[in-house]
Amino acid sequence: MEKLNVLCDSSVSPTPKWMSAAAIALGLALLYGAYSLFTEGGASREFFYSAALGAICVTAAGISRKLYLSDAGIVRETRCWGRGIRTVLPWKDVKHVTLAYRGEKMMAFFEVGFTGWKVPFSRSQDSDVRDAIDDMIPDTEVETL
Numbered sequence: 381m382e383k384l385n386v387l388c389d390s391s392v393s394p395t396p397k398w399m400s401a402a403a404i405a406l407g408l409a410l411l412y413g414a415y416s417l418f419t420e421g422g423a424s425r426e427f428f429y430s431a432a433l434g435a436i437c438v439t440a441a442g443i444s445r446k447l448y449l450s451d452a453g454i455v456r457e458t459r460c461w462g463r464g465i466r467t468v469l470p471w472k473d474v475k476h477v478t479l480a481y482r483g484e485k486m487m488a489f490f491e492v493g494f495t496g497w498k499v500p501f502s503r504s505q506d507s508d509v510r511d512a513i514d515d516m517i518p519d520t521e522v523e524t525l
Contacts, residue, residue, distance in 0.1 A: 384455060390447035390499050400441040407437030447499050449512045454490055454497055469497055471516040479509070479524050 411434035417427040442461035453470040476491040486501045488509055501509055
């Protein structure tokens, strides 16, 4: 994936390291249990459940998500153990922007027709978000709730 110029990073918090480590440990324990059941000739149903749940735990521990505003548009990246999927909502497709505040959090809703993308930010990023919107789509109305 090519590197995009980040204008403003979202406030989506990553999964804590201890939680990822616990998921990996649990997944490996379940996979080892499935292997033990397989070698002992245990029930195939128990083997399947242990193996499937172990694989899901290990896979889920490697998932990370990132949302940000870039030159290309609003970007959503999902990575799983090094492999990534990037989805970009181009600035030209954004019809309307709504900013909603609650405490120290701010939610930006980028409307595209009847649907849109919600991107969380912290309230301290308000000026950065507004500057990015003004630079990229100056003729779009920004509503504040």
